[in-house]
Amino acid sequence: MALRKLVAGNWKMNGSRGALAELDAIAAAADGNPGLDVAICPPFTLIAPAVAAAPGLSIGAQDVHMAEKGAHTGCISAAMLKEAGARLAIVGHSERRADNHETDAEVRAKAEAAIAAGLTAIVCVGETEAERDAGRAVAVVEGQLDGSVPPQGKGDTLVIAYEPVWAIGTGRTPSIGDVGEMHAAIRGKLATLLGAEGAKVRILYGGSVKPDNAAELMAVADVDGALVGGASLTAAQFVPIIAGAASA
Ligand code: 13P
Numbered sequence: 001m002a003l004r005k006l007v008a009g010n011w012k013m014n015g016s017r018g019a020l021a022e023l024d025a026i027a028a029a030a031d032g033n034p035g036l037d038v039a040i041c042p043p044f045t046l047i048a049p050a051v052a053a054a055p056g057l058s059i060g061a062q063d064v065h066m067a068e069k070g071a072h073t074g075c076i077s078a079a080m081l082k083e084a085g086a087r088l089a090i091v092g093h094s095e096r097r098a099d100n101h102e103t104d105a106e107v108r109a110k111a112e113a114a115i116a117a118g119l120t121a122i123v124c125v126g127e128t129e130a131e132r133d134a135g136r137a138v139a140v141v142e143g144q145l146d147g148s149v150p151p152q153g154k155g156d157t158l159v160i161a162y163e164p165v166w167a168i169g170t171g172r173t174p175s176i177g178d179v180g181e182m183h184a185a186i187r188g189k190l191a192t193l194l195g196a197e198g199a200k201v202r203i204l205y206g207g208s209v210k211p212d213n214a215a216e217l218m219a220v221a222d223v224d225g226a227l228v229g230g231a232s233l234t235a236a237q238f239v240p241i242i243a244g245a246a247s248a
Helices: 017-032 044-053 078-084 094-099 104-116 129-133 137-148 176-200 214-218 235-247
Strands: 006-010 037-041 058-061 088-091 120-125 158-162 202-206 225-228
Touching: 006 088, 006 158, 006 202, 006 235, 017 037, 017 044, 017 235, 037 088, 044 058, 044 078, 078 104, 088 104, 104 120, 104 137, 120 137, 129 137, 137 176, 158 176, 176 202, 176 214, 214 225, 214 235, 225 235
Parallel strands: 006 037, 006 225, 037 058, 058 088, 088 120, 120 158, 158 202, 202 225
Antiparallel strands: none
């Protein structure tokens, strides 16, 4: 079953208000390709300004706290994101798993909080280079899914992003065969965890997606879109990736 593709940009800790000028052309590309979904996840401080600048575009967050509210200095709740106009929240990005020592259980709790607030959770998984070299890539990702997929996830509230850690920001990507193998394994695991609903959950590929490889990657079976870092920062790079998704 071919699912509606989602092309999401993760700006990470980049961008100031001036960067919102990029959203005009990105929103126009989204409008011009009504058969797929496009989203941008800027830093927290730019969520509300991005929603104001591009009301038709889906704007998301890069993280969310699992608690509804309380004494968590520096954190942001799902309800706060919703109020700011966000529609999605990335959780469990490998940079947060590494830098902030986030566990699978925390990632699941964050995804549950996002879904409970009416956001779509994008749960990230992916192996390190050492794990792939040891032949453990699929087992590692299956383990992350076991621990971090929220059981109430549905096709319209949950997205998985497969992002091999060694492909992020490096210009390297797995072979098309390896991407296909991993996405098939993720699809199988989602069926085990979520039953029939698992077939409706989109699985994005992320890690050095660029204009010249986007269409090929997104044409792979069970690749239902892309999570794009560096190449989402400018419309000049991101718009051709949207076009690549549309042609895949
Ligand atoms: P790059 O596209 O810069 O490799 O980053 C991928 C990523 O981490 C998106 O979340």
